Amino acid sequence: MIEFRDVGKRFADGTVGLEELSLTAREGEITVLVGPSGCGKTTSLRTVNRMVEPTSGSVHLDGRDVADVDPPELRRGIGYVIQQAGLFPHRRVIDNVATVPVLQGLSRQEAKKRAAEVLERVGLSALAQRWPAQLSGGQQQRVGVARALAGDAPVLLMDEPFSAVDPVVRVELQDELLRLQAELGKTILFVTHDIDEAIRLGDRVAVLRVGGRLAQFAPPDELLAAPVDEFVSGFVGRDRGYRRLGFVSATALRLVDLPTRADANGDSPDSPDRAVPGEWTVLLDGTERPSAWLGPDGARHDLGSLYVTDGADAASDAAGTLRGALDAALSSPAGRGVAVDGGGRYRGGVEPDDVLALLDRGTTR
Amino acid sequence: MRAFGYDIDQLVIAHVLLAIIPVILGMIIALPLGWWAHRSRGARRVLVPLSGALYTIPSLALIVFIPVVLGTPILSPVNVGLTLTIYTVALLVRSVAEALDAVPASVSLAALAVGYRPAGLLLGVQLPLAVPVLTAGLRVASVSSFSLVTVGALVGIESLGTLMTDGFQQDYTAMVVTGIVGSIALAFIFDALWLGLGRALTPWSRARAGV
Numbered sequence: 172m173i174e175f176r177d178v179g180k181r182f183a184d185g186t187v188g189l190e191e192l193s194l195t196a197r198e199g200e201i202t203v204l205v206g207p208s209g210c211g212k213t214t215s216l217r218t219v220n221r222m223v224e225p226t227s228g229s230v231h232l233d234g235r236d237v238a239d240v241d242p243p244e245l246r247r248g249i250g251y252v253i254q255q256a257g258l259f260p261h262r263r264v265i266d267n268v269a270t271v272p273v274l275q276g277l278s279r280q281e282a283k284k285r286a287a288e289v290l291e292r293v294g295l296s297a298l299a300q301r302w303p304a305q306l307s308g309g310q311q312q313r314v315g316v317a318r319a320l321a322g323d324a325p326v327l328l329m330d331e332p333f334s335a336v337d338p339v340v341r342v343e344l345q346d347e348l349l350r351l352q353a354e355l356g357k358t359i360l361f362v363t364h365d366i367d368e369a370i371r372l373g374d375r376v377a378v379l380r381v382g383g384r385l386a387q388f389a390p391p392d393e394l395l396a397a398p399v400d401e402f403v404s405g406f407v408g409r410d411r412g413y414r415r416l417g418f419v420s421a422t423a424l425r426l427v428d429l430p431t432r433a434d435a436n437g438d439s440p441d442s443p444d445r446a447v448p449g450e451w452t453v454l455l456d457g458t459e460r461p462s463a464w465l466g467p468d469g470a471r472h473d474l475g476s477l478y479v480t481d482g483a484d485a486a487s488d489a490a491g492t493l494r495g496a497l498d499a500a501l502s503s504p505a506g507r508g509v510a511v512d513g514g515g516r517y518r519g520g521v522e523p524d525d526v527l528a529l530l531d532r533g534t535t536r
Numbered sequence: 537m538r539a540f541g542y543d544i545d546q547l548v549i550a551h552v553l554l555a556i557i558p559v560i561l562g563m564i565i566a567l568p569l570g571w572w573a574h575r576s577r578g579a580r581r582v583l584v585p586l587s588g589a590l591y592t593i594p595s596l597a598l599i600v601f602i603p604v605v606l607g608t609p610i611l612s613p614v615n616v617g618l619t620l621t622i623y624t625v626a627l628l629v630r631s632v633a634e635a636l637d638a639v640p641a642s643v644s645l646a647a648l649a650v651g652y653r654p655a656g657l658l659l660g661v662q663l664p665l666a667v668p669v670l671t672a673g674l675r676v677a678s679v680s681s682f683s684l685v686t687v688g689a690l691v692g693i694e695s696l697g698t699l700m701t702d703g704f705q706q707d708y709t710a711m712v713v714t715g716i717v718g719s720i721a722l723a724f725i726f727d728a729l730w731l732g733l734g735r736a737l738t739p740w741s742r743a744r745a746g747v
Contacts, residue, residue, distance in 0.1 A: 257649075258646070302739075303740075322650075
C-alpha cells in the first residue's frame with residue numbers, strides 16, 4: 172500500500188510541482204496517475220522511492236514513512252520501470268535483469284539464476300544473451316519490466332513505460348502487464364499521459380491537473396460515467412459513453428442461433444451442415460471456432476470483431492461487456508455479431524437490436 | 537641493437553617509459569578532476585579552462601622551470617615526466633568530463649532507481665559506459681606524449697629524440713630519420729594498443745540489431 176499524505180513539491184525556482192496530493196494506492200491493485208504534462212504525475216511517483224524529496228507532507232509505504240529509509244535501501248525494495256526502459260547498454264539482458272538481485276546481496280550465480288527465472292516468466296529466455304542495442308523497443312521495455320520484477324518487490328513504480336513504443340506493441344505490452352498482474356498481484360503505481368491506457372490498466376485512476384492538483388480519483392468506469400468537472404470530462408475525451416460500455420456487463424443479453432456449417436478449409440467432416448441458402452452463414456473449423464462468414468454471394472467475409480463472453484467454455488454463463496457485444500454487432504458484415512466463449516469456441520449470434528434494447532432499458536446507468 | 541653509437545633498445549625503452557608513465561599518471565589524476573567537472577558546474581568553469589591553459593605552456597619552458605621549483609637535478613627524467621603528466625591532465629580533464637556527460641541520463645536515472653549508491657553508479661555504470669569517449673581522449677594524450685618526449689633530448693634526457701638532436705648536430709640524416717620514424721612507430725603501436733583495449737572493454741558498443 173502506498174499512501175500520499177498531503178504531499179507537496181515546490182521546486183527551487185518557485186514552480187509548484189505538486190500541491191498537497193493525498194491518495195492511497197491499494198495493495199495488489201494498479202493505480203494510475205494520469206494527466207497532461209506538467210501535472211506532477213512523474214514527480215509524485217518519484218517521491219515514493221525518494222528520487223524526489225517532497226517539500227511538505229509524507230509518503231508511506233506499507234505504513235512506513237519513506238523519509239525514514241535510506242534511499243538506496245528503499246529503492247532496492249521497489250521495482251522501477253522507466254520510459255525508454257533505461258537498460259544498461261553495457262550489460263547483456265540477463266545481467267541487466269540480475270542487477271537488482273546483485274544489489275540486494277545475492278551472489279552473481281544466484282542472481283543470474285533468479286534473472287533466468289524471471290526472463291522465463293515473461294517469455295524472454297531466448298534473448299538472455301543479447302545486448303540491449305540488439306532488441307526492439309518493445310523487447311527493451313519488456314526486459315525493463317523483467318528487471319523490475321527480479322527484485323521480487325511487492326511494489327512497482329512504472330513511469331510512462333509504454334509510451335515510446337508503437338500503438339500495436341503498446342497494446343501487447345499492456346495485455347502482458349495485465350496477465351502478469353493477474354498472476355503476481357503487485358501494488359503498482361503507473362504514470363501515463365494516455366487516458367486510454369489509464370482506463371485500460373487502472374483499477375483506480377487519479378486524474379491530475381497542471382500544478383499537481385488531484386482532479387478526480389475513481390475507478391475507470393466511474394471516471395467515464397461521472398467526471399467531476401469540465402477538466403476531467405475534457406481529458407477523458409470523446410466517446411466516453413461508448414467506452415464506458417466496456418465496464419458494463421451484458422448480463423441480460425440473449426444470444427441467437429445463427430446458421431453454421433463446417434469450414435471446407437477445416438477438417439471436420441461430421442459437423443452438422445446447417446447452412447441456410449441465401450443467408451449469412453458462420454463457418455466453423457474442426458474445433459468449433461468461427462473462421463469466417465459465408466455470404467449469400469458464396470464468398471468468404473471477415474468475421475468482424477467477436478463478442479467474447481467471460482466463461483472459459485459454453486457451460487459457464489458469464490457475460491462479456493456491452494461494448495464487446497455492440498462492437499461485434501456493428502462490425503460484422505452480416506449485420507449480426509458472432510459470440511465466442513473464452514476459449515474462442517462458437518456460442519451464438521448477437522442481434523444489434525437486442526444490444527440497443529439493453530441500452531434503452533437503462534442497464535448502463 | 538646498436539646503431540650510430542647508441543644502444544637503440546635502451547633508447548626505445550627510455551622513450552616508452554618516459555611517454556607512458558605520465559599518460560597513466562595523468563589519467564589517474566584527470567579521472568577525479570574530470571568527475572568533479574562533470575558533477576559541478578562551478579568546478580567545470582574553473583577546471584576546464586585552467587587545464588586548457590596548462591597545455592599552452594611551451595614544453596621546453598616547463599622542463600626547464602620544474603627543477604627551479606622542485607629542486608630536482610636539471611638532468612633528471614622526472615622533469616620531462618612531470619611535464620608530460622601535466623599535459624596529459626590538461627588534455628584529459630575535459631575528456632573525462634565529456635565522457636561522463638555522454639552517459640545517457642536515463643541510464644544513470646535507472647541505476648539510481650534500482651538502488652545504486654553513488655560510488656557503485658560511477659564504477660559499475662558510468663565509467664564502463666564512458667570508455668569509448670575516454671579511449672578517444674587517451675589516444676590523443678598518448679600520441680602527444682610520445683612526440684613530446686623527444687623535446688627532452690634538448691636538455692639531455694635520453695629517448696629516440698636523442699637521435700634527432702645528435703643527428704642534427706652531426707649532420708647525419710639517417711640518424712635523424714631513424715629517430716623520427718622510431719618515435720612515430722612507437723606512437724602508432726601504443727595508439728593501436730589503446731584502441732584494442734578500448735574495444736575489448738566495450739563489446740556492447742559494436743552490438744547491433746540482428747547480430
